[in-house]
Amino acid sequence: MFSDTAADLIVSLFSPEGFSSLINILIVGIIVIYGIFSILVVRQVNLLNSSFKTDAAWFFTILSFVHLFLAGALVVISILTI
């Protein structure tokens, strides 16, 4: 019974729909990992700005938050469209 289900699942992966679903889940996983990385970037930019402060510090802070916002938006969109 279980082996039949597993076999069906494996076979379905080779159909266009199954393959597409697999890629979809893989891409969502990568996007979520990238979202976590973008949080790290914000934290690191804050540390860099405190280690070496210039008059461009605000620019890097804004860019890091834009990056975080875009990554967050993509995480939400990809999960909603899965």
Added chain:
Amino acid sequence: MIRTLTSSFLKDPPGTKFEGEDPGEQVLYVLRRSFVTNLGWILFAVLLIISPAFVNTLLFSLNLNYPELIGSNLAFNINALWYLFTFGFIFERFLNWFFNVYIITNKRIVDMDFYHLLYRRVSDAPLRNIEDISYDVQGAFEALFNIGDVIIQTAAELPQFEFQSVSNPAKMQDILSDLVKEAKNVQ
């Protein structure tokens, strides 16, 4: 601010402070690797930006029923992830260049190294402990753009500092020599 963002040689940079700066210490120069050393990753970033256009055009032209073949949502997600990654790559490379600085103050030299956003190393040496300053220019690219390494021997904890790939190394050597002479005379 544009000058701060793009210059690899800043004299008396406005509003610049660094961790561990002493009271009364004044930042005289901020140096980075020459901007042309960024050429490699800038070209790679251009390739990253234009490649989806080529790939998408190729998939359309192959009559593979793209993007319906993989679903338009998935096609959007892949393209969006690609451009987000490209943005992140450019941002990370620029930060890497911008925050890898050599600071010369009226008291010391400071070498700040940041690697891959997750590792940093800061070394410094008082100007009075500097014993020898030399520079070398190696290679056609370096000779063409007048880029070289300034090597500083010190009697401090770290015996050698290297200001790598800075613009006009001869001028830097001269400036540093004058500052060291001044610091030793004051002492």
